[in-house]
Amino acid sequence: MAAVPQKDRVAKSARTRGECRRKELRLRVSPGTRQALAALMEWSGITEQSEAMTLMIHHLHALGSAKCLPLLNPPRHEIEISENVAREFRNKSLLALQKDPGDEIIEPSS
Numbered sequence: 001m002a003a004v005p006q007k008d009r010v011a012k013s014a015r016t017r018g019e020c021r022r023k024e025l026r027l028r029v030s031p032g033t034r035q036a037l038a039a040l041m042e043w044s045g046i047t048e049q050s051e052a053m054t055l056m057i058h059h060l061h062a063l064g065s066a067k068c069l070p071l072l073n074p075p076r077h078e079i080e081i082s083e084n085v086a087r088e089f090r091n092k093s094l095l096a097l098q099k100d101p102g103d104e105i106i107e108p109s110s
Contacts, residue, residue: 027053 016022029037037052046052060068081089 025053 037049040056041047041049041052044052046055060071063071
């Protein structure tokens with residue numbers, strides 16, 4: 001069987017995408033996300049990234065909103081300032097005010 005020219009393959013692929021209403025999704029990820037996807041693919045024996053992503057989306061959707069929401073909530077970092085850092089910040093702020101006075105807040109007398 002003769003090889004199909006690339007031009008014909010591209011045209012057929014475009015027709016198929018149009019008929020199935022397929023859209024291309026592009027995703028730029030950090031190395032950590034890429035590594036996590038690679039591990040998931042390895043664990044499941046999936047070799048195509050698009051197949052892994054499609055399966056994850058469909059499986060999450062099948063869980064329903066109540067069960068998938070905890071998986072889709074991004075972790076939030078809590079910032080706690082230690083006493084040492086707060087004290088150091090205060091001391092340096094006071095030192096800066098001593099060097100360049102005029103930025104102090106003067107409370108109005110009542």
